[in-house]
Amino acid sequence: MHGEYKVPGGKLVVVDLEVDDGLLKNVRVAGDFFLEPDEAILSIDAAIEGAPADTDAAGLKARIDAALPESATLFGFTTDSVAVAVRRALARATDWRDYDWQLIHEAPQSPALHMALDEVITTEVAAGRRPPTLRVWQWDAPAVIIGSFQSLRNEVDLAGAARHGAQVVRRISGGGAMFAEPRSTITYSLAVPEALVSGLSFADSYAYLDDWVLSALGDMGIKAWYQPLNDIATEVGKVAGAAQKRVVGPDGGAGAVLHHVTMSYDIDVDKMLDVLRIGKEKLSDKGTRSAKKRVDPLRRQTGLSRETVIERMIDSFRRRYGLTTGKVTDEEMARARELVRTKFQNDEWTARVP
Structure with missing residues (x-):
């Protein structure tokens, strides 16, 4: 072995x-x-x-x-x-290079559709019908995304979200709330076979799946590291947060892992504080008095355009593991749109923890 x-x-x-x-x-x-x-x-x-x-x-x-x-x-x-x-x-775990990785990087889509695509694509990887996939998101509207188990009213100022035209959606993974605008964040998802993280603890799998992006940031002059449990940090502040969801395979067999990350490119912190309820307890836990000090955008640290940062990240992944360009299939898109209708734009899901 x-x-x-x-x-x-x-x-x-x-x-x-x-x-x-x-x-x-x-x-x-x-x-x-x-x-x-x-x-x-x-x-x-x-x-x-x-x-x-x-x-x-x-x-x-x-x-x-x-x-x-x-x-x-x-x-x-x-x-x-x-x-x-x-x-x-x-555990007979696999390695990154054991797979033919596919890239999905398509036109801007709605926040609810992004939530649905994560679920559909990861389910397809779990079933063996889709290769492991790196999907780089493009947003068509501002959004507030809350974790699967968060209280809607505790985390989101709905009036503030409405003022800024931010759609409120709930994702399938746990973790905390985030605020995203089309030009201010970089978001990507990895949908990987469970075998890739076999033998790793839940916490270790975060660090393992984040390692490639640490190297990509390093190539852009940013010394970044994994900060347990789910942050990517630099000497001047947090730049990204990750979340995961395990999806069971057909008939309860080996499944897949969804690992998605949102990075702060040029976030408007004042606007973020207007739509998110960031309590004193959370700030105290992070060891800082001001939420503004918690996030340090990539634009200031790199001096590069958002498109260039994304391009360099994709190139870094391709050099390490190989990457072919793919797309969301018609069948996957149809299933995702149905999930938008029945789940991700449905108050029963979004407010399931009021």
Whole structure:
């Protein structure tokens, strides 16, 4: 069995192993990381050798920590990442390069239609009828998007939303509310087979699926990092937030993961505060007195146009994993429009948590 795990912001950890009578055998850990002293790699292999195959990541980490000499120095990886690579090997997880990725980047669409397309496309990936897909959104109107479990009246100033012509929609993933305008945000979705994140914890899957965009930002001169649980941050502030939803496959089989991210390109924070109810508790949790300090737009940090930022992000993904241009099929669009009618523009869904 073969498992790989690219540490977000770090190096690649590779594990090859066998399972014999329920125990891990012939374990070999490798990668492009740095480790001193050299013989410490043998200690890592020996720590995993003979472990029960059902040992969880925490148990594997504990075995490795106990076996490493005190003088050991790990750079670009951790004992946690080795444990994750082992679990991914046992889960027969796939790698980004195992797939033929498709790009969808089409004309501006309504907020409700974007919500519906996320659901339809991820369901199609789960069913194996669509390849893993990167969809870059274009908005045709301002929007307030709330998480699946948020209270509508607690999160949105409906009068403020109406003043600014912002449509209020509820997405299928959890997480917090966001305000989007056609020229102020960059939003994308990844619809990926569940096998891509096999062996990863829920939190680890966020960092794993965000890693490519950290590199893309780095190419534009922005030092960015994943900030648990679902933010992308820089030295001067948050630039993006992510959310996820798991979709079960046909007959309860392996499914797919929807991972979507909204990035602040040139957000009008005063307008955002007029439509979102950002309470003192949330601001306190973020360690700042002012909501304005929480978001630092990409336009100021890059000096690039929104279109150029998007183009460079897509190019970065294509260089790393390959990417062919596709489109929403007629059948997918018909199903999405029906979901708009029956769900995403329906008060029963939007106000399901009043």
